[in-house]
Amino acid sequence: xxxxxxxxxxxxxxxxxxxxxxxxxxxxxxxxxxxxxxxxxxxxxxxxxxxxxxxxxxxxxxxxxxxxxxxxxxxxxxxxxxxxxxxxxxxxxxxxxxxxxxxxxxxxxxxxxxxxxxxxxxxxxxxxxxxxxxxxxxxxxxxxxxxxxxxxxxxxxxxxxxxxxxxxxxxxxxxxxxxxxxxxxxxxxxxxxxxxxxxxxxxxxxxxxxxxxxxxxxxxxxxxxxxxxxxxxxxxxxxxxxxxxxxxxxxxxxxxxxxxxxxxxxxxxxxxxxxxxxxxxxxxxxxxxxxxxxxxxxxxxxxxxxxxxxxxxxxxxxxxxxxxxxxxxxxxxxxxxxxxxxxxxxxxxxxxxxxxxxxxxxxxxxxxxxxxxxxxxxxxxxxxxxxxxxxxxxxxxxxxxxxxxxxxxxxxxxxxxxxxxxxxxxxxxxxxxxxxxxxxxxxxxxxxxxxxxxxxxxxxxxxxxxxxxxxxxxxxxxxxxxxxxxxxxxxxxxxxxxxxxxxxxxxxxxxxxxxxxxxxxxxxxxxxxxxxxxxxxxxxxxxxxxxxxxxxxxxxxxxxxxxxxxxxxxxxxxxxxxxxxxxxxxxxxxxxxxx
Amino acid sequence: xxxxxxxxxxxxxxxxxxxxxxxxxxxxxxxxxxxxxxxxxxxxxxxxxxxxxxxxxxxxxxxxxxxxxxxxxxxxxxxxxxxxxxxxxxxxxxxxxxxxxxxxxxxxxxxxxxxxxxxxxxxxxxxxxxxxxxxxxxxxxxxxxxxxxxxxxxxxxxxxxxxxxxxxxxxxxxxxxx
Numbered sequence: 050x051x052x053x054x055x056x057x058x059x060x061x062x063x064x065x066x067x068x069x070x071x072x073x074x075x076x077x078x079x080x081x082x083x084x085x086x087x088x089x090x091x092x093x094x095x096x097x098x099x100x101x102x103x104x105x106x107x108x109x110x111x112x113x114x115x116x117x118x119x120x121x122x123x124x125x126x127x128x129x130x131x132x133x134x135x136x137x138x139x140x141x142x143x144x145x146x147x148x149x150x151x152x153x154x155x156x157x158x159x160x161x162x163x164x165x166x167x168x169x170x171x172x173x174x175x176x177x178x179x180x181x182x183x184x185x186x187x188x189x190x191x192x193x194x195x196x197x198x199x200x201x202x203x204x205x206x207x208x209x210x211x212x213x214x215x216x217x218x219x220x221x222x223x224x225x226x227x228x229x230x231x232x233x234x235x236x237x238x239x240x241x242x243x244x245x246x247x248x249x250x251x252x253x254x255x256x257x258x259x260x261x262x263x264x265x266x267x268x269x270x271x272x273x274x275x276x277x278x279x280x281x282x283x284x285x286x287x288x289x290x291x292x293x294x295x296x297x298x299x300x301x302x303x304x305x306x307x308x309x310x311x312x313x314x315x316x317x318x319x320x321x322x323x324x325x326x327x328x329x330x331x332x333x334x335x336x337x338x339x340x341x342x343x344x345x346x347x348x349x350x351x352x353x354x355x356x357x358x359x360x361x362x363x364x365x366x367x368x369x370x371x372x373x374x375x376x377x378x379x380x381x382x383x384x385x386x387x388x389x390x391x392x393x394x395x396x397x398x399x400x401x402x403x404x405x406x407x408x409x410x411x412x413x414x415x416x417x418x419x420x421x422x423x424x425x426x427x428x429x430x431x432x433x434x435x436x437x438x439x440x441x442x443x444x445x446x447x448x449x450x451x452x453x454x455x456x457x458x459x460x461x462x463x464x465x466x467x468x469x470x471x472x473x474x475x476x477x478x479x480x481x482x483x484x485x486x487x488x489x490x491x492x493x494x495x496x497x498x499x500x501x502x503x504x505x506x507x508x509x510x511x512x513x514x515x516x517x518x519x520x521x522x523x524x525x526x527x528x529x530x531x532x533x534x535x536x537x538x539x540x541x542x543x544x545x546x547x548x549x550x551x552x553x554x555x556x557x558x559x560x561x562x563x564x565x566x567x568x569x570x571x572x573x574x575x576x577x578x579x580x581x582x583x584x585x586x587x588x589x590x591x592x593x594x595x596x597x598x599x600x601x602x603x604x605x606x607x608x609x610x611x612x613x614x615x616x617x618x619x620x621x622x623x624x625x626x627x628x629x630x631x632x633x634x635x636x637x638x639x640x641x642x643x644x
Numbered sequence: 645x646x647x648x649x650x651x652x653x654x655x656x657x658x659x660x661x662x663x664x665x666x667x668x669x670x671x672x673x674x675x676x677x678x679x680x681x682x683x684x685x686x687x688x689x690x691x692x693x694x695x696x697x698x699x700x701x702x703x704x705x706x707x708x709x710x711x712x713x714x715x716x717x718x719x720x721x722x723x724x725x726x727x728x729x730x731x732x733x734x735x736x737x738x739x740x741x742x743x744x745x746x747x748x749x750x751x752x753x754x755x756x757x758x759x760x761x762x763x764x765x766x767x768x769x770x771x772x773x774x775x776x777x778x779x780x781x782x783x784x785x786x787x788x789x790x791x792x793x794x795x796x797x798x799x800x801x802x803x804x805x806x807x808x809x810x811x812x813x814x815x816x817x818x819x820x821x822x
Contacts, residue, residue, distance in 0.1 A: 170663060171670040175713040178658070195713060232655060232716045356707035 050220075054182035055080035055213040058146070059088045061189035064224045067117050069093060069108065069484055070146075071101035075121025076161055078148030080213035093484060093513055096505040098125050100477035102132020103503070105143045107481030110464040111439055111491075113269065115142040115197045116481060122148045123161030126207070127168065131471060133203045134172035138468025139290065140267065142201035144192045145169075149178065151211040166207050174202030179209070182217035187226040194228060199235050200354040201267060236353060239370035239378055247325065247349040247366050248382030252390060254323035256345075256398045257283040260306070260335075263290030263467070264328015264352060264372045271295065271460045273376035274327070280383055282395045283325070284402050286314040288335055290467045291328070293457035297436070303402065304411075307335040308605050309449040312409035315603070315611050316631055317402055321346040325379075328352060328372040331361035332468070333608075341610030351375045409628050411453050412619040413599075415571050420596035422571070423447060423522045427454035429574050430492065430520070433582060438490040439464065439482050443475040443499030446528040449601040451494040473502030476519060480506050483515040490518070490582060497523040497547055497554075504557065510588045511562035518581050519590045524597040525549035532600045549594060558590035569594040646697040647676055649728065649798045651806050652709055653716040656682070656689045660714045664691060667708055673700045677730075677795030683807070688716065690806075692797045719806050721798050728798040730776050733758070734767045735790035736783055746786055753779040764789070 052060065058081050062070065069091040074082045085092055095101040098120040105116030120129050126147040136143040150159040166176045175195045179188045185208070192204040251257055259281075265274055271294050278285050278301050285295045286303040295302055304311035306318055318324065324346040329335070336342035339361055350357070350364035351372055358367040368375050387393070415425040427450050430438070436458040442448040442465040457463055464482055466474040479493035500521050510517050522528075531545040558565030564584050568577040568591060581589045602617025616625050654660045661680060668675050676694040683690045695705055706718045721728075734755075738746050740762065750757060750767050753775065759766035769779055773796055780788065800806065 166659060167662065170659075170666045230713060233713045354711070356704065356711055360704060 050218070051216050052219045053080065053084070053214060053216055054185055054208065056084045057182060057185045057217055057219060058189065058208065058213065059084040059090065060219065061186045061224070062117065063089055064186075065189060065193050067115075070117040070119050071095055071104040071108075071481065072119030073098055073101060073121070073125065074119075075125045075148065077122035077150055077210045078119060078125070078146075078213075079121075080210060081119070081146075081148070081208075093480075093509060095477070095509050097503070098128035099131055099473070100480070100503055100506040100509065102129045102143070102145065103135070103471075103474050103477035104481030104484070104506070105145075106132060106136050106139075106141045106474075107441060107464055107478030108485040109136075109141050109143060109481075110478065111461055111482035112485035113267070113461065114485070115144055115193055117144050117146070119146045120148070121161065122150050122165070122210075123163045125161075126165040127163055129205075130169060130172065131469075133169055133205065135466050135469040135471045135474065136203040137172045137174065139466065140201050140263065141203065142196040143203040144189075144196050145203060145205040147205060147207045148213070149207045149209040152180065152209045153211070155209065165205065169205050172203070173205050176205040176207065178207045179212055182212050182215045185212070185217070186219075186223055187228060190224075190226050191228050191230055194230070195233060200264075236355065236369050239351065239368045239375040241378065243366055243368045244375060244378040245382045247351075247368065248379050248386055250323055250347065250349060250366065251281045251283065251325065251379070251383055252386045252393050254283070255394060256317075256321050257281060257323040257325065257393070257395060258303070258317050258321040258346075259283050259285045260318065260324050260326045260329050261285055261287045261291045261294050262327065262329025263288065265291055265294045265376075266460045268328065268353075268371055268373040269460075270328075270373035270376050273373055273380065275299075277376050277380045277383070280380055280387070282393055282399065284317055284399065286310070286317065288329055288332070289452055289465065292452055292455075292463040293460045296458045297456040298458065300403075301399075303406075305452055307332075308337070308607070309453065309601050309603065310335075311411060311453070312603050312614060312616060312628060313402055313405040315605065315614050316405055316628075318343050318346075319611055320631065323347050323349070325349045326351065326364070327376065330357050336361065337605045337611035337613075338609055341612060409616060409620070409624070412617075414619065417571065419571070421569060421574070421594060422599055423450045423524075423593070423595045424454050424599075425571055426520065426522070426574055426578075426593055426595070427451050427494065429578055430494075431455045433575070433578050434490060434492070436462075438462065438492045439486055441465065441475050441479040441482055441491065441493040443493075443495045444470045444472045445496045445499060446524075446532065446599070446601050447494050447496040447499070447522040449529075450522070453601075472496075472499045475499055476503045476510075476517075477506045479517040479519070480510050480513075480515055483510070483517050484513075492518045492520060494520050494522065496528060497521055497525065497549070498527045500554075501547075501552075504561075507558065507561035507563055507588055507590065515588065516585045517588050518584075519588065520581075521554055521590065521592050522595045523549050523554065523592050524595050524599070526597055528597075529601070535600070536604075537606070554590055554592035558588075561588075563588040563590050565590050565592070567592040567594070647694050648697045648702045649721045649723075649726065649796065650693045650695065650702075650706060650709070651719045651721055651798060652691040652693060653683070653806065654689050654691060655714040655716060656687050657714055660689070663712050663714060664693075664709065667712065668705075671704070671708060673705050677793075679795035679797050681797075685807070692795070694796050717806065721800060725802070726798045726800050728772050728796050729770055730773050730796050731794040732769045732776055732780075733792050734769065734780070734783060734788055736765050736767065736786050737763055737789045738765055738786055742786065746783075749779075749782050753782070755779065
């Protein structure tokens with residue numbers, strides 16, 4: 050049958066199994082919006098294309114399926130760039146479809162023309178300018194294949210208006226189309242010998258740490274991770290990208306590592322004799338000064354992307370492949386080694402780690418009549434939702450407080466902008482997460498600075514009946530920048546004060562058709578949260594007036610060794626000294642073999 | 645300077661050079677030279693990329709290149725086991741009295757005279773990069789006034805071919821969708 054390129058595009062998306070697209074139409078993409086009317090696809094009309102991009106990301110984070118966004122040429126396409134760069138850094142499967150000016154006008158500086166394949170080249174896994182309608186089915190199939198397999202990432206398909214308007218023949222053999230990707234090869238399974246070697250090292254290690262990154266969630270390997278950790282009796286640290294991959298309440302959980310990680314996680318990595326890095330990339334926010342990171346550890350590095358192996362830290366045992374297969378293989382091999390040699394001897398190490406946890410926990414003080422602390426709000430949210438909400442964050446202090454204090458119990462319950470650090474991520478990403486997980490509790494924790502960057506998507510949420518909850522931690526400042534100016538610029542505050550009163554977030558919420566609430570006292574937090582969580586009619590926005598002096602701690606200053614971790618003002622100088630010296634004290638210290 | 649030579653087979657499609665060049669700029673890798681042209685298979689182009697090993701992690705370059713969807717194969721050529729060539733055109737401004745002397749230098753280095761005017765000579769040289777550098781040093785006293793070099797191309801010596809496996813992985817062009 051004869052179809053227009055536009056019809057073929059919509060048909061291909063349907064055939065691909067897409068259920069929802071986030072977009073905003075315009076001139077060049079107009080032809081595609083006509084067949085969309087009679088399509089099975091749900092289209093969520095955003096208020097800004099960046100919102101479409103982040104919503105597609107939020108959908109992908111929360112479901113594991115590829116998110117789709119659509120925009121027109123020129124400014125519509127360039128508005129997607131931040132979201133694509135974000136998806137690229139965090140390996141989020143997203144397909145972006147953009148209209149392009151008609152082929153004959155490409156290169157002529159036509160109205161709303163932008164070289165979007167050129168612009169997005171460094172921030173996409175792949176992109177393509179489709180030059181004829183017959184190519185559309187294969188271009189779409191390839192885009193989804195590339196976005197969702199191997200190390201996932203964003204793919205952009207740019208379609209000129211005349212290609213959408215011209216016709217092609219859709220026959221019995223059109224779908225599934227043959228993919229022409231001779232240069233796209235997926236890595237074979239993990240090397241069995243390397244896995245056995247790693248298992249032997251895990252058996253012999255006295256101070257092992259499983260350093261778990263976002264790859265474990267993407268591979269759906271949380272069950273295998275739990276099994277391996279318990280078998281190896283090895284503590285587990287989950288990076289910002291991996292919160293939820295391992296249950297925080299588990300005794301082997303160390304919490305988050307890195308610049309604002311838990312002391313115990315940071316110290317355990319520094320003292321470890323074996324790191325097993327699983328779907329993690331030795332990011333600078335985790336390692337601190339690379340040369341001083343985990344100086345005593347041998348390293349097993351398992352990742353699906355061979356280019357990550359040795360990029361920052363040269364491993365002793367590299368394992369390239371799907372991390373779920375790697376984890377399963379590790380558990381099998383380790384079980385075999387244990388059957389022969391007995392269980393691993395990590396008891397002293399676990400006691401040492403437990404002692405650090407007890408002495409140097411995340412600490413803050415919520416005084417009953419005192420200023421409201423953001424950590425308190427997160428902890429109450431965690432308790433009231435039993436760690437089962439889908440929590441979405443923007444970027445900054447609120448993000449770190451959320452990552453630190455929410456007690457995650459399952460994968461795909463944490464959505465945030467990790468690598469790129471995109472302010473304004475939370476509201477549209479929560480929207481996408483809610484679309485992907487209807488009926489579930491989706492709570493965005495946002496800063497007042499972040500919120501104002503993409504708040505317009507509240508209109509989309511209200512109209513589309515997406516009852517997200519947005520908790521604004523309103524301290525009237527670009528809080529993380531303020532914290533750095535306090536610590537590293539001798540309190541010379543420069544352009545960080547936003548003020549708490551403008552806008553009036555309650556009125557703003559109401560103007561957008563949402564429920565607006567305000568909370569200023571710790572005593573009211575539970576009641577406000579309960580009201581928020583119970584409201585499933587419309588989105589809810591809560592203006593939490595939190596303490597503007599509250600910082601995020603612990604902290605490792607950027608570019609400094611992790612050994613220079615600062616516990617923060619809640620700890621005494623004696624405690625800081627003890628933490629720095631990191632006596633592997635406790636009764637067990639002698640049992641921990643010196644290296 | 646320790647240089648490394650990478651032979652890269654890529655799909656002959658629009659935008660591939662931009663992808664490769666963009667990768668180098670984004671990852672702050674330094675290219676010493678890049679030459680690209682067709683191969684015996686019209687669907688495949690071959691790039692020869694020379695990188696400075698001191699400033700650029702060659703293994704990372706190869707791995708990152710290999711991740712590009714349009715890149716079919718990346719091979720690092722062994723210095724000793726590869727033929728490496730560059731083509732140069734060199735315009736020398738020369739006093740007619742010294743022309744004979746210049747032509748002697750040209751002969752020693754197996755270069756051809758491809759253009760001559762009363763005041764200038766254009767030499768064409770094809771040789772290994774080292775020999776070319778040596779030629780240029782010898783021409784220096786006469787006053788080289790314009791120079792263009794192609795960038796290095798290279799091929800393994802002996803039986804080994806890059807294309808053996810590389811081209812085998814190139815699928816036949818899929819039948820046009822009907």
